[in-house]
Amino acid sequence: MSDLPGIVVTGVSGRMGRMLAQIVAESGKARLVAGVERPGHAWIGQDIGVAMGGAPLGALVTDDPVEAFARAQGVIDFTAPAATVEFAGLAAQARAVHVIGTTGLEEADLEKIGAAARHAVIVRAGNMSLGVNLLTRLTRKIAEALDEDWDIEVVEAHHRMKVDAPSGTALMLGEAAAAGRGVSLKDARVSGRDGITGVRERGTIGFSAIRGGDIVGEHDVIFAADGERVILRHVATDRAVFARGALRAALWGQGRKPGQYDMIDVLGL
């Protein structure tokens, strides 16, 4: 067996899970140890590659995260909030680096993840791509430079199967804008206007979500003033950008002090 870090991909049959399994297996930097799926899932017991309709990858799909995590140094998790909270505790027990891409996490979920991070390394980001994390930096810088004469709106578009809104990325961008402006996003946030909304309240940060087709992920941060606009845009056309970022995070986390990190830490931005 090689001494490359062993990685478990949770939610391995999902859109991101499949992409992650392929990228980890082909990386030459890590070993694909197992894929985790829900009990009763049709893929349980199969080789991951075969289940995906391709060549064997030499790692099986299991519904036993405890056993799988015990054989791994990293867990890459793009699933759903309840699963991610459970996996955070289990990954911490196994002292495996837990990379969390799952979005739609509530405050209570984040508290539990924070507790797990006292014992192990957790890297969490609503978007793992280099481009979006760079955009986050730029958003903060521009928001620092502009006053409230500039209205800030975040517009995002995703595929029809996405279940949460605003997207994790939109919230990251909104947090960056709020930090640049020196306000709390909780106070400034306005989502999904409809009906007689009244005029726009000065200083708010607006969010709009589009859902349709197979859109991978598109985000605009609009700074709109009288007579001019600045628009920052990121367009993802391939989920590989998220998967490559997640693998990079799992490798970066090896040997680090327990705690919560994000992709800005990983990428050194």
Ligand SMILES: NC(=O)c1ccc[n+]([C@@H]2O[C@H](COP(=O)([O-])OP(=O)(O)OC[C@H]3O[C@@H](n4cnc5c(N)ncnc54)[C@H](O)[C@@H]3O)[C@@H](O)[C@H]2O)c1
């Ligand atoms: N941070 C990022 O860069 C990034 C990028 C893409 C997607 N995402 C997020 O990742 C998550 C997944 O996205 P997706 O498009 O792959 O969704 P998906 O629905 O295609 O896949 C989710 C998978 O998780 C599995 N799952 C759910 N609960 C489980 C459990 N308890 N045990 C084992 N497996 C379980 C499901 O069976 C499914 O296979 C979403 O929250 C999405 O917003 C984040």
Ligand SMILES: O=C(O)C1=N[C@H](C(=O)O)CCC1
């Ligand atoms: O496909 C998704 O779901 C995505 N989720 C992340 C988000 O919520 O921002 C990243 C982009 C794709």
